[in-house]
Amino acid sequence: MAALRxxxxxxxxxxSTLKITSAMKLVASAKLRKxxxxxxxxxxxxxxxxxxLEEVRAAAGKSGEAVPAPxxxxxxxxxxxxxxxxxxxxxxxxxxxxxSVLGEYGGDxxxxxxxxxxxxxxxxxxxxxxxxxxxxxxxPGYAEASQFAQKLIDSYDSGVYSKVVLVYTHFxxxxxxxxxxxxxxxxxxxxxxxxxxxxxxxKYIMEPSARQIAEAIMPQVMRLKVYTVLLDSLAxxxxxxxxxxxxxxDNGKELLDELTLEYNKGRQGKxxxxxxxxxxxxxx
Numbered sequence: 001m002a003a004l005r006x007x008x009x010x011x012x013x014x015x016s017t018l019k020i021t022s023a024m025k026l027v028a029s030a031k032l033r034k035x036x037x038x039x040x041x042x043x044x045x046x047x048x049x050x051x052x053l054e055e056v057r058a059a060a061g062k063s064g065e066a067v068p069a070p071x072x073x074x075x076x077x078x079x080x081x082x083x084x085x086x087x088x089x090x091x092x093x094x095x096x097x098x099x100s101v102l103g104e105y106g107g108d109x110x111x112x113x114x115x116x117x118x119x120x121x122x123x124x125x126x127x128x129x130x131x132x133x134x135x136x137x138x139x140p141g142y143a144e145a146s147q148f149a150q151k152l153i154d155s156y157d158s159g160v161y162s163k164v165v166l167v168y169t170h171f172x173x174x175x176x177x178x179x180x181x182x183x184x185x186x187x188x189x190x191x192x193x194x195x196x197x198x199x200x201x202x203k204y205i206m207e208p209s210a211r212q213i214a215e216a217i218m219p220q221v222m223r224l225k226v227y228t229v230l231l232d233s234l235a236x237x238x239x240x241x242x243x244x245x246x247x248x249x250d251n252g253k254e255l256l257d258e259l260t261l262e263y264n265k266g267r268q269g270k271x272x273x274x275x276x277x278x279x280x281x282x283x284x
Contacts, residue, residue, distance in 0.1 A: 004270065007263045011256065018252045024086065025245035032174065032238035039171060039231045046224055053221055056206070056214045073162035075105045076130075076152065078184070079122070080168040080229060081115030082237045083134055088244035090169060090177065090237055091117040097179045098167045099125060110161070112152075114230075137237075140230035142223075149226035153219065156185045168229045169236040175243060177236040187222060 079098035081091045095118060102109055102122075113119035113129035115137045122129055136144055155161050164185040170178045206213055 004263065004266045007259055007266065011259045011263060014252055014256045014259065018249060018256065021245045021248040021252060025242055025249060028238050028241040028245060032235065032242055035231065035235035035238050036171070036174075039228070039235050042224075042228050042231060046221075046228055049217065049221055049224065053214060053217045056210050056217065073156075073159050075109040076112060076155065076161045076164045077101055077105070077109050078112040078114060078152070078164065078166050078168075079118050080137065080166075080233045081113075081118035082233075083116040083137055085117065086244060087237050087241035088247075090240035091115075091121075094118070094167065094169050094179050095121050097181065098122070101165060101167055101181055102127065115233075136230055137234060140227065140234055142227050145227035145230055146223040149223040150219075152184065152226075153222060161185070166226075166229055168233045171232050171235040171239060174239045177239060184222070184225065187218065 077098065079094070079101075081094050085091065098111075098118065099122075102111060110130050111122060111127050112131065112133060113122050114133045116134050119129050119132075119134065133148060136148060152161075152164050156164055163183065166180070166182045166184045168180055170180045172178055
């Protein structure tokens, strides 16, 4: 009796957990669709704006030119994670990569932890994050992302930092997310100057000048990059959580089937034993 009661309690517990994981999967799936739509809507604009900047800079005769790097200054590492857990290996993967990048720079680096999980782990490892930017990952907005990007740009321009690195998770698909390490500053624009610049100049009249237009567009591209990174990370988080909750639900169903089978076997054995006792009593 005690064993059967224990199995029945476990079955009840697993069923309750399945309700939670199933609900979390549905919520994560809905949030994933929304985040994925935001990323997909942003990519064409970002690509087109970057293309315009490439051609304008080519027309201005700035082939291969980069934003001048300060001779002195620390390295800033911006690490993006989530505020909550239950999303599989999402946080673990990006945190390991962030620690690896920080290890390369030793103590000569300032770390910007964007996400509670990242901030908590970095503090345990002895790092002191600059400021509190956890609000950026909860519901990314362009205004907040732009302010954060401008802070990094101003710190770079003033010589506080000689380099700014981004560590985040890139959304490839619902089943695949990749941790990225990218140099945010100094900013290098890749394009091929020459005929493309002439074609661009023949199609458009640039006023006041190609150089001034490029200088105006570049900050927008850089602010947009930070916003896109936040959206990318958010979509990756929801995708990882959807997969994790699906796996938890599947495992829970398997465990429930095993417990139900074990419970039924126990009941059958108990009933058979009682029948044998009754039959034996009649014979006596």
